[in-house]
Each structure stands twice: as C-alpha cells, then as structure tokens.
Amino acid sequence: MTSATESLPAGLQVFERGWLSANTLLFTGRAQTAVVDTGYATHAMQTVALIDAALGPRPLDLLLNTHLHSDHCGGNAALQSRHPGVRALIPPGEAAAVEAWDEEALSFKATGQRCDRFRFDGLLAPGSEVVLADLPWxxxxxxxHDPHSVILFEPVSRTLISADALWENGFGVVFPELFGEPSFDEVGATLDLIESLAPSHVVPGHGRVLHDAPAALRKARSRLEGFQRQPVKHARHALKVLLKFKLLEWQSISREEWAAWLAATPYVETVRARFFHTSPLDDLAGEILDELVAVGAAATDGARIFNR
Structure with a gap:
C-alpha cells in the first residue's frame, strides 16, 4: 500500500492498495472530509486505520462509492461504525438493492465475495457535482465494467477518478457481457468520454496514479478491440480474475474448499455454461488454475492451493 499525491489537487491523498482492495482516496477540505471507495471487507480495519491516521482528530464527513463491487465498498460498514455521522453517497442504479440489502441483486452472492451491510444517505447522480477538498467535482x-458506475472529474487540475473504467493497462471485467448483455460498446463510449475530458492526471480504481491518459486510452482500446473480436477470451479472463480474487482473499485453501466455492458461485457456472458449455466445471477451473500457476500467480502442493 502506497500513498500518492504528486501533481494532484491540494487536499487529495491516494492510498494505492493491493489488487484485493480498490484504491482509497481521502479528501481533506476546510469544512469537510471525504473518502472515495473503501476497499474489500478483509481489509476493512486497515481502511479505518489508514483514514483515522490521516485525519487525526477530524471526523469523516462524507463517504462516496464509484460503484458497488465488493472491492470498492467493502469498508463502508466499518467506516460508518467508526464515524457514525458520516454521510454516504452511492450511484443511483442500485440504491433500492442496497436499501433492501438484496445480495442477489447486488453482485456479492453471485461472485462469492463478501460485503458487510452498509447504509446510504444520498445519490451520486450523473450530471451533478460534489464538493471534495473545497473543489467541485x-x-x-x-x-x-458496471452499468451503474460513475467517474469524477475536477476540471481545473484536470484530475479524473476513473474507478475501473480506465487503468494503466486496460479496464475492469465487463460483467454485463458475461450474461449476454452487450456492453463492449458502452466501454468504448466511456473511453471516448474520458478522452473528451482530456485529463492530465488519472486516479484509477487499481494501480498507480497515471499522468499519460492518451497512452492508457490506447492500451484500453486495443484491449477492448481484442475482446470484441474474441468474446470467449474476455470470458476466460473474467474467470481468471474471479479465481485470483478469491486466492487473494484466502491466501491458502484446501482442494475441497476450493471445489465447494466453485460449485456455490453462480458467476462461475454462468460463464462456463455460456462460453465453455462443453467443459465440465472442475476441468475448466483446473485449466485456469494451471494458467495461474504457470505465470506465478498461484501455487499448489496437491492438497492445497496458495496465492502467489
């Protein structure tokens, strides 16, 4: 975990997290403090400790989520418990599911991931502005990547909080595509939007702060074109991401526990049935695990599987 502030607006501190947790952004203004994205549930106490150490005696006033995947909102509940007066703003698309805490409508059950229940107090509506560190974003x-995601842009410093819409070497898994909802064109439209904003600095959901948005956009468009030509390649990448995410969470798991998680995770079976229907689940997962081992992202001693 590192903190990056170079060339960013005053009052913005970026905590670069590991890939299990999205980057966490802290804003300190004259009258208000705010956090954007809170990491995964496993790291919730680390998130609280990071924010409290940076804030000192000041309370946390505002909590925002760019979208509601578990690695971006998993620390919400812990921060709300630590700072009872904090107001939480979320994108509007899944507000009803959060209010009812419908884990099936949200992505938590489908991905086999964790998120403690949190509340929200308002919406981050596209077309609006929110004041962070005394600047309108x-x-x-x-x-x-997610149909309800938002990004935040500060036009004076030309700083973009891109969430999982743009990383240094691409973007997040396009989850709607896995369920037969065409979304690659929406990824392209979002990349076009980012290009039109012409950011000088990009704070991605994962990885280091970027200062060459055109280069990142070129890589993202090339990756998108490859997925559009070969959707099955995107589907295999998505499975690899889901399996690696769980290894990051577990660090070590028995073969029996691994098989039980695979069988209980709807996203894995949905992707298998849609794109790899001739391959039994155990065989497909075994192939992907072998690929992770081959690139040094996992290891196994036969009885157990380990993150690397």
Whole structure:
C-alpha cells in the first residue's frame, strides 16, 4: 500500500492498495472530509486505520462509492461504525438493492465475495457535482465494467477518478457481457468520454496514479478491440480474475474448499455454461488454475492451493 499525491489537487491523498482492495482516496477540505471507495471487507480495519491516521482528530464527513463491487465498498460498514455521522453517497442504479440489502441483486452472492451491510444517505447522480477538498467535482456516468458506475472529474487540475473504467493497462471485467448483455460498446463510449475530458492526471480504481491518459486510452482500446473480436477470451479472463480474487482473499485453501466455492458461485457456472458449455466445471477451473500457476500467480502442493 502506497500513498500518492504528486501533481494532484491540494487536499487529495491516494492510498494505492493491493489488487484485493480498490484504491482509497481521502479528501481533506476546510469544512469537510471525504473518502472515495473503501476497499474489500478483509481489509476493512486497515481502511479505518489508514483514514483515522490521516485525519487525526477530524471526523469523516462524507463517504462516496464509484460503484458497488465488493472491492470498492467493502469498508463502508466499518467506516460508518467508526464515524457514525458520516454521510454516504452511492450511484443511483442500485440504491433500492442496497436499501433492501438484496445480495442477489447486488453482485456479492453471485461472485462469492463478501460485503458487510452498509447504509446510504444520498445519490451520486450523473450530471451533478460534489464538493471534495473545497473543489467541485463533476459526476459522469461510466457504463461498461458496471452499468451503474460513475467517474469524477475536477476540471481545473484536470484530475479524473476513473474507478475501473480506465487503468494503466486496460479496464475492469465487463460483467454485463458475461450474461449476454452487450456492453463492449458502452466501454468504448466511456473511453471516448474520458478522452473528451482530456485529463492530465488519472486516479484509477487499481494501480498507480497515471499522468499519460492518451497512452492508457490506447492500451484500453486495443484491449477492448481484442475482446470484441474474441468474446470467449474476455470470458476466460473474467474467470481468471474471479479465481485470483478469491486466492487473494484466502491466501491458502484446501482442494475441497476450493471445489465447494466453485460449485456455490453462480458467476462461475454462468460463464462456463455460456462460453465453455462443453467443459465440465472442475476441468475448466483446473485449466485456469494451471494458467495461474504457470505465470506465478498461484501455487499448489496437491492438497492445497496458495496465492502467489
């Protein structure tokens, strides 16, 4: 975990997290403090400790989520418990599911991931603005990776909080595509939007702060074109991401526990049935695990599987 502030607006501190947790952003203004994205549930106490150490005696006033995947909102509940007066703003698309805490409508059950129940107090509506560290940030819709995601842009410093819409070497898994909902064009439209904003600095959901948005956009478009030509390649990548995410969480797991998680995780079976229907689940998962081992991202001693 590192903190990056170079060339960013005053009052913005970026905590670069490991890939299990999204980057966490802290804003300290004259009258208000705020956090954007809170990491995964496993790291919730680390998130609280990071924010409290940076804030000192000041309370946390505002909590925002770019979207509601578990690695971006898993620390919400812990921060709300630590700072009872904090107001939480979320994108509007899944507000009803959060209010009812419908884990099936949200992505937590389907991915076999964790998220403690949290509340929200308002919405981050696209087309609106939110004041962070005394500056107005524009809220833009960023469909693709998640149909409800937003990105935030500060036009004076030209700083973009891109969430999982743009990383240094691509973007997040396009989850709607896995369920037969065409979304690659939406990824392209979001990349076009980012290009039109012409950011000088990009704070991605994962990885280091970027200062060459055109280069990142070129890589993202090349990756998108490859997935559009070969959707099965995207589907295999998605499975690899889901399996690696769980290894990051567990660090070590028995073969029996691994098989039980695979069987109980709807996303895995949905992707298998849609794109790899001739391959039994155990065989497909075994192939992907072998690929992770081959690149040094996992290891096994036969009885157990280990993250690397």
């Amino acid at each position: 524009q809220v833009h819709a960023a469909k693709g």
